[in-house]
Amino acid sequence: MARSLRAKKPLRRVPTQERSRRRLETILQVAAEAFANQGFDAAKMEAIAAEAGTSIGSVYQFFANKRALFRAVAERCMEHSRKLFAERLTPDAITRPWRELVDDMVDTFAKLHTGDAGFRALIGNIQLYEEFADADQELLEEFARATNHLLSIWAPAMEAQRREVVATVVVNGIAGLLVAGTRLGEKTFEAMLDEIKLMIRRYLAPELDALDAAPS
Amino acid sequence: MARSLRAKKPLRRVPTQERSRRRLETILQVAAEAFANQGFDAAKMEAIAAEAGTSIGSVYQFFANKRALFRAVAERCMEHSRKLFAERLTPDAITRPWRELVDDMVDTFAKLHTGDAGFRALIGNIQLYEEFADADQELLEEFARATNHLLSIWAPAMEAQRREVVATVVVNGIAGLLVAGTRLGEKTFEAMLDEIKLMIRRYLAPELDALDAAPS
Amino acid sequence: MARSLRAKKPLRRVPTQERSRRRLETILQVAAEAFANQGFDAAKMEAIAAEAGTSIGSVYQFFANKRALFRAVAERCMEHSRKLFAERLTPDAITRPWRELVDDMVDTFAKLHTGDAGFRALIGNIQLYEEFADADQELLEEFARATNHLLSIWAPAMEAQRREVVATVVVNGIAGLLVAGTRLGEKTFEAMLDEIKLMIRRYLAPELDALDAAPS
Amino acid sequence: MARSLRAKKPLRRVPTQERSRRRLETILQVAAEAFANQGFDAAKMEAIAAEAGTSIGSVYQFFANKRALFRAVAERCMEHSRKLFAERLTPDAITRPWRELVDDMVDTFAKLHTGDAGFRALIGNIQLYEEFADADQELLEEFARATNHLLSIWAPAMEAQRREVVATVVVNGIAGLLVAGTRLGEKTFEAMLDEIKLMIRRYLAPELDALDAAPS
């Protein structure tokens, strides 16, 4: 049952020429879109190739099979997410008011949802194959770890075990909410963003404001 | 891309004999489990028939095709959900302290997730085909409407438009959180339940306690 | 490198109805012919199905994949060969003049070549996949063992080790000759049969006539 | 199914430069090995090019297609064989004792089998495509003609028609035996060589010793 090595290299061939790189880029983009909108199984390799303006053969020159393509989409999305969050979690982030940071995080998450098809693809194709769940799990766990770290500074009094649960709840709450949000149309999505921020603020306030009594 | 008529009735034949009714019941149960655990495409009609102890032919006597079977599972789950919530939203529910009701709702939702394979099937196969999303959407919207109704009583001062968003956020927050929770193992799931309740309480408290200043 | 269990059952489904049995029969026949005439790779599953008057789906109902179909052809041919030789190697075969038996063997072999497409398929597709070589190897080794056994009775003076080589040479000589023969057209094939018999006779005579001085 | 013109020249371009000639040489060698070990279909053009240290494009500069490459391998092998046999069938070969010559021939044949991958490639890929069979047929027929010529001198009394059959039997017997032999492991192969020689000797002795009564 053990999942095989993590070190499956996702790319069969690494493109060196400019044109190839662009082609690969397009394939990944189109694939992410397809996986996100139609689901893994419903997305057809031929259609992805066509949509990307290439031949099916070219797709398979980069990716050994459909799952490898999905994996590449997933990894690339995680890379992107990681970078996005790293930018917001610089050492001096702690000095900013926590409410501001929460808002920032929600907006960042929201941007991922809106702008990164790969993210939606990952979120939406979890239960299909164990293998893919790993990538997703890993991503959200990573977010949870980062959040946990912040909490450990903001609310040092909070018990370690509970802090972990709180971090999980915050991250997954936001993620789940956004999944729902994107399905609800742009208008309500925007309205929801503010409420999500408010919900997280109110949820965390009692513990995070314990030191310095800030208003909700 | 156009989805055909909406008004498909899911059942080809309504069973009259006792044995038939039991057979139909089993098929739906097995199918729900299969769709939930393996996803729509990975679930095979033959396997479902076999698992249900019938022949593939008999399944097709009840359901015109795989999608109809899924739709039946979805509808049946919604029926169940509706009943479950109706039990908790009796006219005198309003008289109970809202915190209690929130807890109750979360627990009810959780029970659906844990106990009703159809619910998980619905939640997990949304983006696959537009058609199925409807069923899901409808379900959550129904929950949201019910919540909205409650809010209109609990917090009459809240603006109608905002109330709608709040209801959506509450319902989808819980739903999303539970989706994540089931993936996280039984132990954390239990721990999360309490935090989810707490989060909703804190989120709603400022508005719902406006009338009668209750402590959080 | 170890070849997996021998016990792969070749048939996915064992036909019970008469019509199915006939269908399976036809598929095997057509497949044997195709493998023999065109080689394993060049033989196309679709073509086999069409030639057998069925659909590709029906072929796959019996055989999990192309190799399984080949294996079935091989096993069936070996069965046939075994039976054919068993009929000639009854206990009282020993009492017959050895020359007569040699002739009989050659004719039997020849009949296999002419009449059993599976035999030709087996002989002609050896180096393609190790897996298939096993079946072929086994068949010829079986013949060699039987021949070895006869030699042990006819020429008890012959050293065991040499006897083994002689048996191998006789069996493979005949087999190889017949392979060549079928390629040479019917007319020469017939003419060759007599010479093959003569060659084997002359080869074995010195040792087998040692006891009772029979003329060549 | 009809095979196109016979008169295809196998080489697209005749290399003039030294480096090209060496490249062509390597390609043919590698291809022979691949065809012999893996079979025609299993041998991949890309792999052959890579193994030969060139690009796939360069291979296609010499050979119009895969079959042309095979044909080239075949022809080159025949060239080699012809030369090898020509060396042994010099005018004064007749003066040597025929047994010696038979032994020599078997050894030469064996050397081809062991040392010349092209020979094995030819032998092992016969039934795949009619086209290739020709090359093989031609080769063995050439051997048979040479043998026939020798017989006409050694056994002038033998009827022409029978002589032809005898030559065919000798040549194909040796060839078939060697095919089998290489599959049987080095050790038995060595042991078989002696028996093959003995078999041919005994087969031919009665006719060839008719003039000068030599003992078998």
Next chain:
DNA sequence: TATGAATGAGACTTCATTCAT
């Protein structure tokens, strides 16, 4: 001339669905 990325026809295989028994 050499390279190797791009192409796409074509092969295998699956599985939803039908229909004769």
Next chain:
DNA sequence: GATGAATGAAGTCTCATTCAT
């Protein structure tokens, strides 16, 4: 009504071959 064998459309993937660089 029940069964499950038969069907074939459709999808994934390979690899010979071409051609721009």
